[in-house]
Amino acid sequence: MKKGFPALSAFCRVCLCTALTGLIAGCTLTKHIALDSLSDSLAGADKRGRAAKIKRAENSLMPVLTGEEDAVLMGDFFPTVLKLYEIIAAQNPRHQGLSVMTGSLYVMYANVFVQAPAERLDASQYDLQAEEQKRAKLHYLRGASYALRALELRYPGLSAALDEGNLEDTLQFVERFKKSDVPAAYWAGAGRLGAFSADPLDMERLKTLPCTAALLERAAELDPDYNEGAIWDILTAFYALAPAEFGGNIERAEFTNAESFRASKGKSPSPYITYATSFCVPNQDAEGFKENLKKALAFDIESDPANRLALVIAQKKAAWLLAHGDDFFIEWE
Template identity: 25%
Template sequence: MSHGKIFSWTVLTLTVFLLSSCARLITHNVVEPAVANIQQQTDIELVCEGAPAYLLMVDSMLTSHPRDEGLLRMASQAYIGYVGALGQCGAPPAKIRTNTDKTKLYAGRLLEEKIHWQTRGFELDQELAECDRSDVPELFWGSFGLLTWIQQQGGSPASMADLVVVEKTMQRILELDEKYQAGAAHLFFGGYYATKPEFLGGGPKKARYHLEKALLLSQHQFLLCQVTYARTYARLTFDQELHDRLLKEVLSFPIESAPQYALSNRIAQKEAEKLLDEGYFD
């Protein structure tokens, strides 16, 4: 190989390396703070209006780096938060569906970096068993993104098939690091088992165990735990005292004391108001 070709190859290699490093730099210095900013907002309307600018930036970067794990994780987190806000802003169903589809796209890619989740059979079980604690962030945000999409599908066959993947992945997360994201995997199983009959492996006893664990691990600071507890278990068991106590705890919680959960906690407070106003036990 001539010196000129060697030089050209060296320049090309360095260019690719520098572009890759630049993407990582932007992810660390721009995208992560932007997503964190969305999650720490208390003005839900502002998130609905302002988040698209961040999302367009992430979309553009993923066009150039479609398999970048850091970007995919940030994109999944950002779209999950945005979809949650849209539900409170009175957005048209079509807009919510469009964004949940994008959430699934990125979350699915993120999961693919760790497991071939669309196989759903023995191979999936084997790959999950081979995952370790370092894989938990990708497993969690990937499966949480799928769950965000599932919740908008009205029980379609495709969504129920994906729910099996989410259940298996969340179970593996519990085994690897049950404390991740303030015990959010326990919160998933608490809500899931509360709506699943005992003869199918669910029921109130299992639900309460996981909901109590979620409350313990979150130190009562992640208010969606209380809202889920009230909406599912308390109503299922007709426990009005528990129901009202949990929701009043949510409404009295000072949002600023847990800034890392600000957006989700503000959404939780709005949901708590609705649940109390329904007069479910009247």
């Protein structure tokens, strides 16, 4: 045996390796626990998609975002939020709550900060409008894919059924949904319908519309009052404006719109805006259009401080629609 640091016997080497393995495993376990804890906090839901219990309201991140009044500030900040969530989601891909939250943020970004501004561009900016609608579609689909990741973990094969437009298989999956699946189903459906609204000439996506509607219908059945009627609101726009051969149904739209008003309990301007665009414009009811948009504008943004951002954005849309009524009606005064 050489002098200096003593040679390790076989027994010592085994003991040391065992100890190091345990240490590494312990560090990995600690990392996963910390990552799950961070993911729970960012998502407001746990790794199985169940709403997380937050002891104090100030511990929740979302009111800081949704309670903001400055929509421009949020528009500038949103990409940073998106990439933050996406980075964490990449480190914790099986955390269902985080997948759904990441998906919801992408869908909101696509709708509020990409598609809505694109729709307000002047006709002379057609090329820019087309490019922004393309971006909106990209982010809608990315959001939907994140929400579907959570559902796919629970119901393997659902994504393929949706993409194939296989209504029979889709219905077999959604019939197994539980109330805890509603957030994922809503954001997946909203993202997929949003992508179609940004590119209505996408024939591959057109054939999947009935399957997406089935996803949302099941969510509405399980939780009719979810997010103050948000599911009914998006179904109203779909049934009122989609081609009949791909699921459009004006009678169903009237029912879902009534449910949207009921579930919102007068707290959201969205049902008024949806009614104005989905019913008044096709029927050329200019007075009804004005009446409903004015009701949307009458909401006090301080009536719901936690949702100031949504109220501000909705009223911005209502104001723009009123100012451009002559773009939608033959007779407009």
